[in-house]
Amino acid sequence: MQPVAPLDLTFQALADPTRRTMVERLSRGPASVSELAEPLAMTLSAVVQHLAVLEASGLVRSQKAGRVRTCRIEPKALQAAERWISERRASWEHRLDRLGAFLAETEPKPRRRRKT
Amino acid sequence: MQPVAPLDLTFQALADPTRRTMVERLSRGPASVSELAEPLAMTLSAVVQHLAVLEASGLVRSQKAGRVRTCRIEPKALQAAERWISERRASWEHRLDRLGAFLAETEPKPRRRRKT
Numbered sequence A, B: 001m002q003p004v005a006p007l008d009l010t011f012q013a014l015a016d017p018t019r020r021t022m023v024e025r026l027s028r029g030p031a032s033v034s035e036l037a038e039p040l041a042m043t044l045s046a047v048v049q050h051l052a053v054l055e056a057s058g059l060v061r062s063q064k065a066g067r068v069r070t071c072r073i074e075p076k077a078l079q080a081a082e083r084w085i086s087e088r089r090a091s092w093e094h095r096l097d098r099l100g101a102f103l104a105e106t107e108p109k110p111r112r113r114r115k116t
Helices: A007-014 A017-027 A031-036 A046-054 A075-106 B006-014 B019-028 B033-037 B044-056 B075-106
Strands: A060-065 A068-073 B060-065 B068-073
Touching: A007 A017, A007 A046, A007 A075, A007 B006, A007 B019, A017 A031, A017 A046, A017 A060, A017 A068, A017 B006, A017 B068, A017 B075, A031 A046, A031 A068, A046 B044, A075 B019, A075 B044, A075 B075, B006 B019, B006 B044, B006 B075, B019 B033, B019 B044, B033 B044, B033 B068, B044 B060
Parallel strands: none
Antiparallel strands: A060 A068, B060 B068
């Protein structure tokens, strides 16, 4: 078995709309599990399962104090995913730039009109 | 059944290391299916299956000319995924800024030493 790459887990976690809603909420600040569950039309147990996927991916961490579990965003995983995508974009844009330069170089020069 | 959001498909497609390798290759320029398959230790049929997932997600499109299918990156899906992540980061950084400002405002002022 190959080890699962962290990016696999991050993108997998982000592939679900409920989990994206939870990340969206946590990017505005920490929240308890019941605060996270409040806008979601599902059982608390389903929310806890989504939270487990988010924690396994490293996107979120949570801490229990007394009876309240507080969840926080863990920016590093999100940054790694953003970096992977932006590197692909940079590579793609670089190719377009070279293509543009090539086309400009090889373009036939317009003939000058002679003065009459 | 809920309709599947485009971001679900994009992140799902990116959650696999082989598919990320294919996107990486295509971000440097178009490639035929056999060129895509060349560095990958798997059957051509497995590569074609990964390609189908990438095409369904909108990250890649391909076109057949004669016997050769050429694959290209489709930057819009990648941009949408990048935008979603960077908006979360912006929201998270904004919160940190406000927190910093709050702490600076509420910090007890250091007492001035009297001149002797």
